[in-house]
Amino acid sequence: MPLEWLNQEQVAKLISLDMVQYAFGTTLTRLHGGINAKSGQQSILDIPAIIGTKGKNQHFHKQLQNYVPPLNNPTLFKRDQNLCLYCGQVFEFKLLSRDHVTPVSQGGKDVWENVVTSCKRCNNHKANRTPLQANMKLLAIPFAPNYAEYIYLQGKHVIADQMQFLMNYFPQQSPFRNRFMH
Numbered sequence: 001m002p003l004e005w006l007n008q009e010q011v012a013k014l015i016s017l018d019m020v021q022y023a024f025g026t027t028l029t030r031l032h033g034g035i036n037a038k039s040g041q042q043s044i045l046d047i048p049a050i051i052g053t054k055g056k057n058q059h060f061h062k063q064l065q066n067y068v069p070p071l072n073n074p075t076l077f078k079r080d081q082n083l084c085l086y087c088g089q090v091f092e093f094k095l096l097s098r099d100h101v102t103p104v105s106q107g108g109k110d111v112w113e114n115v116v117t118s119c120k121r122c123n124n125h126k127a128n129r130t131p132l133q134a135n136m137k138l139l140a141i142p143f144a145p146n147y148a149e150y151i152y153l154q155g156k157h158v159i160a161d162q163m164q165f166l167m168n169y170f171p172q173q174s175p176f177r178n179r180f181m182h
């Protein structure tokens with residue numbers, strides 16, 4: 001199951017420590033090491049897109065099923081593709097804000113299911129009202145990413161192999177499935 005992103009140094013270390021159970025996907029990069037004194041050959045190490053490490057934690061899978069990722073603006077905006085979910089336009093980070101669909105002043109909570117990306121203009125206009133009260137249409141239903149979706153959202157350059165792997169762990173109705181098709 002997907003656990004976390006590693007950089008190539010971390011992967012190289014796990015391989016050299018014989019901690020890798022299996023590897024698959026595209027080779028991302030080939031590292032060149034020292035020259036072997038006997039053979040005169042330079043050591044090489046291929047860094048695969050995905051590795052499975054040795055060791056097991058029986059309870060891990062159960063824990064991840066109920067995992068709620070921490071809520072922060074960079075991940076929230078990425079969930080919503082930097083799109084204001086009211087006016088439907090894409091904005092740069094500094095023009096975006098976290099809108100509480102049901103305002104905190106009306107009992108709304110600061111949770112994934114009650115927050116959307118909104119441009120500051122729409123957020124100001126909506127003020128302390130629900131979309132219904134403000135007569136504003138919400139373009140998508142906010143949702144909490146599961147652990148695999150959260151890993152996806154944290155990825156900087158997710159390649160096809162990795163996305164295929166992660167998608168095995170996305171909920172069936174995950175909007176991120178379609179996103180990758182485009």
Ligand SMILES: [Zn+2]
Binds near residue numbers: 086088089119122
């Ligand atoms: Zn807007």
